[in-house]
Structure formats: C-alpha cells, structure tokens
Amino acid sequence: VPSLPTPDLVAALAAIVGAEHAIVDPDIVGSYVTDWTGRFHGDALAVVRPHTVGEVAEVVRWCAAHGVAITTQGGNTSLVAGAVPQQSVVLLTRGLNDVGPLDPDAGQITVGAGVTLAAVHAAVAGSGWEFGVDLGARDTATIGGMVATNAGGIRVVRHGTMRANLIGSEAVLGTGDVISHLGGLAKDNTGYELGALLCGSEGTLGIVTAVRLRLVRSFAERVVALVGVANVAEAVALAGHLRRTVDSLDALEVMVAPAMAVVAEHLATSAPFADAGAVLLVEAAADHDPTETLAAALNGREAIVATDRAGRARLWRYRESQTEAIGRRGVPHKLDVSVPLAATAAFVDDVMALGREHSAEVFVFGHLGDGNLHVNLLGPAPDDERLDELVLRLVASRGGSISAEHGIGRAKRQWLHLNRSPAELDAFRRVKAALDPAGILNPGVLLPD
Ligand code: FAD
Ligand code: MLT
Ligand code: ZN
Numbered sequence: 168v169p170s171l172p173t174p175d176l177v178a179a180l181a182a183i184v185g186a187e188h189a190i191v192d193p194d195i196v197g198s199y200v201t202d203w204t205g206r207f208h209g210d211a212l213a214v215v216r217p218h219t220v221g222e223v224a225e226v227v228r229w230c231a232a233h234g235v236a237i238t239t240q241g242g243n244t245s246l247v248a249g250a251v252p253q254q255s256v257v258l259l260t261r262g263l264n265d266v267g268p269l270d271p272d273a274g275q276i277t278v279g280a281g282v283t284l285a286a287v288h289a290a291v292a293g294s295g296w297e298f299g300v301d302l303g304a305r306d307t308a309t310i311g312g313m314v315a316t317n318a319g320g321i322r323v324v325r326h327g328t329m330r331a332n333l334i335g336s337e338a339v340l341g342t343g344d345v346i347s348h349l350g351g352l353a354k355d356n357t358g359y360e361l362g363a364l365l366c367g368s369e370g371t372l373g374i375v376t377a378v379r380l381r382l383v384r385s386f387a388e389r390v391v392a393l394v395g396v397a398n399v400a401e402a403v404a405l406a407g408h409l410r411r412t413v414d415s416l417d418a419l420e421v422m423v424a425p426a427m428a429v430v431a432e433h434l435a436t437s438a439p440f441a442d443a444g445a446v447l448l449v450e451a452a453a454d455h456d457p458t459e460t461l462a463a464a465l466n467g468r469e470a471i472v473a474t475d476r477a478g479r480a481r482l483w484r485y486r487e488s489q490t491e492a493i494g495r496r497g498v499p500h501k502l503d504v505s506v507p508l509a510a511t512a513a514f515v516d517d518v519m520a521l522g523r524e525h526s527a528e529v530f531v532f533g534h535l536g537d538g539n540l541h542v543n544l545l546g547p548a549p550d551d552e553r554l555d556e557l558v559l560r561l562v563a564s565r566g567g568s569i570s571a572e573h574g575i576g577r578a579k580r581q582w583l584h585l586n587r588s589p590a591e592l593d594a595f596r597r598v599k600a601a602l603d604p605a606g607i608l609n610p611g612v613l614l615p616d
Pocket of ligand 1: 203238239240241242243244245246248249250260280301302303304307308309310311312313314315316317318319320321369370371373374375376490491572573576609612
C-alpha cells in the first residue's frame with residue numbers, strides 16, 4: 168500500500184466519482200482520521216464520496232486491482248475505532264442517501280446506507296409504523312454503519328438488534344461484485360443469508376450500499392420512569408420482574424451510581440435518588456396509556472414518571488448524555504460487554520474493585536434488559552491497555568461477550584480469541600478470503616493478524 172496518494176489513485180478516483188468527490192486536501196482528509204472519542208488516530212490516502220452503487224463498485228474494483236485498502240465510513244460514531252483508516256482510502260457513504268419507498272402494508276422501507284438513523288425515523292413518522300432500532304447517536308450514525316456493527320441500542324429488549332430488523336441488503340463485495348436482495352420477502356429460504364452475514368462484519372466483507380428495513384407498529388402512548396434501587400443485584404431482580412409482568416416494556420436501562428453522578432454533574436442538576444446504588448430507566452409503550460400497568464409492576468416503589476414528550480425526554484437525558492458526560496471528563500477506554508444476568512452484580516463489584524486498584528474512575532451504565540453493560544474507564548493513558556485486558560478477561564471468565572454491541576473494530580481485535588475458538592477464527596478468515604480475496608476492505612479491523 169503506498170504511503171502517499173499516487174497520481175494514479177487520485178486520477179482513478181476522480182474519473183469514477185468526479186474530481187470534487189475525490190479529496191486529497193490534507194486538511195479535509197485529516198478530519199476523517201480520528202475516532203469519536205479522540206483516542207484513536209490514523210492516516211488516509213484520500214477521501215472518496217461515491218453517490219451510487221455503481222461508483223462504489225468501480226472504486227472497489229480499482230482498489231482491489233491495485234492493492235489499495237479501503238476504510239468505509241458512515242457517521243464515524245464507532246466506539247471501537249472501526250472507521251479509523253490506516254494508510255487507506257476513506258470511502259464515505261453519506262452520498263448514498265435515497266430514502267424510500269415505504270411499503271405501508273408490508274411495513275418495510277428501503278434506504279441508502281448513508282441515511283442517518285434520525286432520517287429513517289423521520290421518514291416513517293406518521294405512517295403507523297416505526298423503525299424499532301434507536302440509539303443516542305441517531306443524528307449522525309448511518310444505517311450502513313449500524314448494519315455493519317449490528318447495532319443494538321435502547322429498544323433491543325422489545326425489537327432486537329439491527330439483524331432482527333433487516334430484511335435484505337445491497338452491497339459491494341471486496342471483489343467489486345454487487346449483491347442485491349431488496350425484494351422484501353418476509354419468508355425466503357433460498358440459501359445463505361448474505362445480508363445477515365454482512366450484518367456485524369464491520370466493513371471487512373463488503374460495503375453495504377442500501378438496505379430493506381422491517382418496521383414495527385407505532386404506539387400512541389408512552390410512559391418513562393426512573394427508579395432508584397439499592398444496588399445492581401436489586402436492579403437485575405427488578406428488571407427480570409418487569410420483563411415478566413409489563414407486556415408493553417419498550418426500554419430497560421441502568422445507570423450505576425458513579426455514572427449517574429457524572430451525568431447529573433454534566434447536566435448541572437442533582438442526581439435523582441441520591442442514595443441509590445443504581446437507577447433504572449424504564450419505558451413502556453402501548454395503544455392505551457401503560458402508566459397503570461407499569462405502576463402496578465413497580466408495586467409502590469418510589470419513581471419519577473413522565474408521559475408527555477418533553478418530560479420523557481428530560482428523564483432520558485440522564486441516560487443518553489452518559490457518553491458525552493464521560494467524554495467531557497477525559498478520553499475514555501470504552502468497553503461494551505455482556506455477562507449472564509446472574510453474574511451481573513458480582514461482575515460490577517469486581518470491575519469497580521479493579522478500577523480502585525488501578526486508580527481509574529469506572530463508570531458503568533447500559534442496556535440492562537439485554538444484559539449489556541458499558542464499562543467506561545478514565546485514567547489510563549490512551550495506549551495503556553492493561554486495565555482493559557483485565558476487565559475483558561473477567562468478562563470472558565464469567566461467560567460473557569467482550570462486545571455486546573459496538574463491535575471489535577481496531578480496539579479489541581487482539582482479544583477476540585477470548586470469545587472465539589481457533590476453529591471459529593479460521594472460518595472467519597476463510598469467509599473473508601472468499602468475499603474479499605485481495606484483503607482490501609478494512610484491514611486491521613475485527614480479525615486478528
Ligand atoms: P461508522 O462509525 O462510520 O462505522 C462503524 C463501522 O462500520 C466501521 O467498521 C466502518 O468501517 C463500518 N461501516 C460503516 N458504514 C458501512 C457500510 N455502509 N458498509 C460496510 N461497513 C460500513 N452502538 C450501539 O450498538 N448501541 C448504542 O446504543 C450506541 N449508542 C451510541 C451513542 C453515541 C453517543 C455514540 C457516539 C455511539 C453509539 N453507538 C452505539 C456506536 C456506533 O456503533 C453506532 O453509533 C453506529 O452503529 C455506527 O454508525 P456509523 O454510521 O457512525 O458508523
Ligand atoms: C450507549 O448505550 O449509550 C452507547 O452504546 C454509547 C456508549 O457506550 O457510550
Ligand atoms: Zn449501548
């Protein structure tokens with residue numbers, strides 16, 4: 168791979184996408200080489216902005232023939248440095264921005280990979296349907312990036328991750344071949360599900376250019392409650408009770424006390440339930456006001472409740488501002504794990520103890536309904552990964568996953584073996600070699616060397 172863009176590369180990209188979309192100006196290129204947290208930096212040969220699947224395919228074919236690596240970038244909100252280039256061309260997907268058509272009977276919509284999540288929500292609003300995946304980076308994260316990471320978010324407890332909400336994909340493989348399966352058939356057992364394979368592949372097998380999304384029916388009434396509990400064990404028990412008893416449960420999140428304190432400070436307010444060891448955020452959504460059902464399930468516990476849009480948003484700020492609040496305090500090491508629910512409370516205790524031993528601040532919050540905790544470490548230098556490794560080994564020893572939703576990216580590939588056997592890693596490499604034989608798609612991401 169050349170270390171500087173060669174005249175050939177620049178001319179080839181410009182011939183495919185037009186000179187204004189083949190960018191080599193170092194100031195502009197430099198704005199695409201750092202991750203969202205500011206912890207990871209890379210370098211890029213050029214930035215290319217295709218607007219059609221045909222342009223993507225031509226770029227991939229040229230790069231494959233000339234051994235030039237491509238890093239695909241959507242909104243660059245990856246929290247594992249998955250979109251940070253290393254001596255590669257950054258392929259920006261934001262020009263792939265067609266929205267629709269929406270099929271009102273099937274409850275499906277086709278969108279380009281560069282469309283933001285917020286734009287998808289806006290496009291289906293008022294149709295009687297909603298898109299069932301939602302997350303805090305909605306204004307910037309693209310649907311293609313969310314497919315590539317199999318993103319989760321705050322509605323997984325009801326609607327599942329991206330994979331469950333994906334009916335079909337169009338993509339350009341590492342060979343430059345275009346595969347397209349956007350017909351929207353709810354039932355279709357004609358062989359390998361390539362769309363599902365690309366989902367979670369982190370840009371290493373193909374570049375997703377468009378997707379067909381499954382929609383879920385929209386509910387008129389919502390209620391959000393914040394509930395303080397003594398500790399994480401009580402949070403887990405209450406979460407189980409709510410999942411069993413509230414059929415309209417739509418979100419079930421947790422903030423462990425230090426995380427709650429840091430977000431309250433960031434929002435310049437006091438933390439609700441000052442003495443609580445953890446706070447749950449619960450949302451229920453139904454055709455008829457679900458407040459009574461939720462209140463009955465909470466069985467007299469003290470709660471802060473809102474049903475109006477502004478009030479619900481005010482309560483969600485304690486959860487959705489976590490990432491920003493921690494980021495303002497320093498450059499975090501972000502670990503995104505799941506552990507079996509029965510092991511959750513002891514895991515949090517152990518992680519807090521590790522933090523104290525290593526003089527690091529530890530902020531834990533996450534999607535408790537899915538057993539997914541975000542462990543944020545502040546203190547270690549950006550390249551000091553000793554504490555990260557201890558936490559990830561602890562996760563694996565408890566039967567957990569080192570990545571519940573953000574993916575492996577560049578940040579965690581050295582620890583993939585904690586969750587995946589040699590036989591699985593070998594199968595991964597053979598799939599990679601089949602779909603990206605020149606090895607040009609996101610080298611350095613996901614797969615260990
Ligand atoms: P990028 O960051 O641009 O890329 C992510 C990965 O996908 C990279 O490996 C990239 O190469 C690849 N990629 C991007 N587009 C394509 C494409 N079209 N084809 C193939 N590969 C592609 N994640 C969750 O799962 N749940 C959350 O609740 C959540 N909340 C977040 C909140 C905040 C404030 C932030 C900053 C991030 C959050 N994330 C969350 C992380 C992030 O994974 C998601 O925001 C989203 O999935 C990334 O989309 P993106 O367009 O920014 O992708
Ligand atoms: C979240 O759930 O808020 C996200 O995954 C982001 C994060 O982990 O900071
Ligand atoms: Zn999350």
